[in-house]
Amino acid sequence: MKAPVAAQMLMFLLVGLTSSTILPDTDDICRLFPDKTVVADPSSCNHYITCNNSVSEYTRCATSTPYFDNSTMKCTKTLSDDRHCQLSCLEHVGRFISDKTTCKGYYFCQDEITPIHGICPNDLHFDFQAQSCVYKSKSNCTLSSFDICSVVKTDTKVAHESDCRKYYQCTKRVLTLKNCASGQYYNSTAGACYEKWKVNCPKIPFPDNVCGTVKTPLKNKFVTDDATCRGYFYCADKGSIPDPAPVWGQCKNDTFFDTTTSSCASPLNVKCPTGADRCEGRSLTFVSGSETGCRQYLRCQNGKTEEEKSCGNYFFDENLTACISTPITYTSCVRK
Known part of the structure; x- marks a missing residue:
């Protein structure tokens, strides 16, 4: 048989x-x-x-x-x-x-x-x-390798399968590489770029020159993943070249990665990467937002922002979970 x-x-x-x-x-x-x-x-x-x-x-x-x-x-x-x-x-x-x-x-x-x-x-x-x-x-x-633009109308957007920061567009039947704005990822279903935390990116892409350059490689250093509040990459010592495959990790819940100290710290002392979700990994329902002025706060559910709210002319005190008249100066939301 x-x-x-x-x-x-x-x-x-x-x-x-x-x-x-x-x-x-x-x-x-x-x-x-x-x-x-x-x-x-x-x-x-x-x-x-x-x-x-x-x-x-x-x-x-x-x-x-x-x-x-x-x-x-x-x-x-x-x-x-x-x-x-x-x-x-x-x-x-x-x-x-x-x-x-x-x-x-x-x-x-x-x-x-x-x-x-x-x-x-x-x-x-x-x-x-x-x-x-x-x-x-x-x-x-x-x-x-494929003439993918031959099967769709012109200007159709095409997902980039290895880097969420990028996408393609079929311009006059030619596949053209495009980039989302800083702090954004491409959503293939919607065909548009959104804040990073609003997009389910299967694998966080390496930031540009994540481990330095050939001239000045980073050795045995922790650096931000430029996508999440808790995430970082560890750049190992590879001699005269930057680490080509740094290892990703993240701080424990209720701590964020601080780029100034290359360590995990209180979320209120950390400015997150543009587009990151400050609810990620938090146990609190209401947390301070990232907008300058410390008046914004977020309602969190299951580690994601469910609602963005404002104290108006008042300031959000995360420890009291209340809007107060006394100015707040959290590092996470003060002016630079």
Whole structure:
């Protein structure tokens, strides 16, 4: 009895690898686009995709207008160019071809007209030349490897998958790198930049020159993660070069990382990075905000700001949990 085709494909692709974790991995193209973005299906000229909360919803064009045109982003009677949506197995029968939408994806050409889709396991990319899944460290595949702008309308924003501070924009079909303003992260679902604490960033990116420069590397130093009030990076001594992979850590609850002393301190004595949430890690319901003047306070719930409030012409005393007339001079909110 022959093994199922899918099983044969996976075993072949994983030859030479010793990954201990082989789990199903979703890699939906809509993870890259804002909600309601319409995408030309790269694998079918008769379908289009609508992104809903980072999940692809496929729609087939009507019989009267059976083709989806990536230039007008509408269903039409004919296509003048089908290169953006045509998967050809004519020259690849019995071999694997790359998925145009993801570094992890591939198709197995069972015959000239039957491509079977598959996804490499966690932390692996498909390599067409090797005809197998390889570790990311050995892969040259990046988002720019795909003509991602050929399947969406111009000016569409595209998430940057390794740095929350950045995103791409399709400008006249060209993928252009953009940066959020200081103190902001990009929200891929909303397609906009927000204060860092309002965005769920999977991995805090290294700040620029986090461990110094080649000329003046930081050695055995703790530095702010520039994203949270409690977080820091430890820069080890790497000789004449900055630590290329500093280790992230955070202060215990109800303490913040103080950049002036490179240590954990009372939150009232610490100015947080721009865009950070002062409710993070706090056990109090009401805490002093970061706005200059010490009149702002925050209502916290589960370590996140639920509401921003103001004492008006009074000052917020965090220890008394009250607005008072006596001026407050917390380091966290006084003028520089």
